[in-house]
Amino acid sequence: MELVWATEDLVIAGQPYPRFPILLWDSMESCIPANWFFRHYLLRGKIGSKRSWPSTGRALYDFFSFIQAHELDWRDVDRGEAKSLVAGYRDYCLVACKLAPNTTRQRLHYICKFYEFALKKGWVKRLPFAYEERTVRRETGFLAHVDASGGKAMANDVMPSSHKVLPKFLSMAEVKALLAATDNPHHRMMMRLALHTGLRREELATFPLAYVIDPNKAMRTERNLRIRLAPYDGSGMVTKGSKPREILVSRQFMAELYRYVTKVRGERASLSKTSQQAMLLNQFGEPYGEDGKSLNRIISEAGKRAGIKVHTHMLRHTYATHTLVSLQRNPASGIEPLVFVQRQLGHSSIQTTMVYLHLVNEMADEAVLAYDDELNALAGVA
Template identity: 25%
Template sequence: MTKKAELVERFWDRFIALVHKRGVNKPFDRWYVIRAEEYIKAHPDKRLQDHDRNDVERWLMVLGRENSLKSWQFRQAVHAMQILFCEMVQPVWATDIDWDHWKDAARDLEPDHATIGREGTNLPRSSTTASATEQSTLQETREKHSQLMKKLIAGLRMGHYAYRTEQSYSDWVCRFLAYFPGKDPLQMGNREVFSFLEYLALQRKVASSTQNQALNALVFLYEKVLEQPLGELGPFARAKRPRRLPVVLSRDEVRRLLAEMDGTFGLMAQLMYGTGMRLMEVVRLRVKDIDFDYGQIIVRDGKGQKDRVVPLPEKIAEALINHLDQIHKIHAEDLSQGVGRVYLPDALQRKYPAAAQEWGWQYVFPSSRVSIDPRSGGKRRHHLHENGLQKKIKVCAAKAGIVKQVNSHALRHSFATHVLEAGYDIRTVQELLGHADVSTTMIYTHVLNKPGLGVRSPLDY
């Protein structure tokens, strides 16, 4: 064996050892070697020590456009590059790459994801995490009453209800029909609905909001679909409504949490706290809706299909501009490769067929890979999956030593509370949050109130 061959063998032995150290074992370890070899072969005239961040990210972008590559395979390739450069070559720039974003942003949107679910002609799949037996029962009921379910979905879409509402309403109608097997829904009415709601409260012990959702689904079914409006149901057993206050982080806790977050997910977390936007509103944000001149962001099609305006935090404006510059380059390369299209809502795709590849319609936080759209079959770069940000926030909250139950919505709660603390009125906060009723916003005034209406504890005097 020549000296060069011996050095190459030692190199790969060390690489495999590091792969094993990261918990990757046979037979998957060989794919890490394959991906690393593919990268090295793509740069035949350049030593690994002379590579830079652009080389790695450009290669990942090219890899992300491959049709045949599944999301887990792409994440595997990113992990292989991370081990290769962060643990073997160890250049200074390797830690600057947003590895978590490259991996987590590669996840495909499910066929029934809220963003693209309506593109298909099939009935929406269940939104519940029920047992396999219960899911099977729901599916059987859905198939048995398929015509009724299609009419239900058509009615919901004519009413412009959210896709998640379609899922939950169809679930509750199926549960109701399964509770009375063999009965024709046209022959049922108040008595059966009353019995079902009591069953939910007394036997299933569901939350008040869950019982109300079931009631709303059945009211819609009988009023809008079957055209047999329910009359007065009477005093059925109501599920108890627990009074819970939202989790709000102090300003110091927010500072510590954001200090643990960097890269794209850090920018998204700052946007959530700095604007009060919901998780999916940040994830679905389009380039054209950021107005740097006026210092504002237009939130399109928020909850209840309402638009609103929120302030663009000055502190992150420069970082956001730099981020968009990078995304613009990716989009330009996508277009040169014959891709670069994005999902458009409702009938916009038919009305403006060229808009799908325009820069303004692109997602601010796109996926790190191009995928085959599960509905249309076309190649698109969707927005990144929201689960990556949710997971990152929880991990970073633990690192920051925050013992509260922190999730992505806690940043929105914290925004509202801190704006009220700054002296802004409740109506202003209501508009910023996009609440239909000010009573929803009033929950934050309870967070601000001191226990016992400001009574000082006797332990303190």
């Protein structure tokens, strides 16, 4: 059995889906149930981002490889007292492969979704797992007063215990070291854009040139300027799930962006035969492809020069954490800190944003000044 990707675009309702995962047995016959599940789960809107497709395909591939290697039948859900196939695969991941619990949970999530689909199709008589009520730790922060769960939640009994891993972020000293270690002005602006806005990797790579304006020509009554990230405005902007949102950019940083666009970007723009919509261009004058994966390499290498382990998404965490602290220290601003950060980051649920509250609690004893003002102060140093 092998996991391959469609060599031709799969077209549904006029929409092409290239790079679609397909499971094939060694005999080259399709693994029909898994492939039907792919079409249901991936193409019918169950997963909004195509970036999640590879992890779904690999999870099913690895599970079926485990089944095949042990000469088992995935439809064998009535095993009596014996360990279920999914539980056996879970222990294989944790013990034999020594995978992290959260990685194992992600794989099991897709496998359990496959079995739920199989049950609806009548391929199995019951699920090889059950749901049980578990006591969960209730949040004491924002919106805790509307939680009517009583500290209880339904959980899949085959899942390993969830281990909350707080996102890592850079201190201001590390931010300063990272920027100081970056001589390339294009790479430095890439990092500053991430640090000032919290944009995701693909959003940085596609951030349009058209969004950069001369702040002196904008309304001078506001410190911050609003930018609407709109995937369908013809600018080439890409957001997660193609969801539009508005972000605030300080007038001072917009001035830095405008200076970069008018004084520095032309060096790379001249290398391309065509005009490019993206503000950030690679060494060939072209936009960063593959959702900006090469941004990770650039930022990681800069981190190594500064003696810091860093990746693109860590800059997003850095923005969120320091901005949240700054807003909490300035309650007179009239802004609800958590809601503001949620909107800036484009989180669908505020529960996702609440993870930064834990980080803030951990660093509550540290003296943290206004984040954006400190970054702007670094502009002349970096």
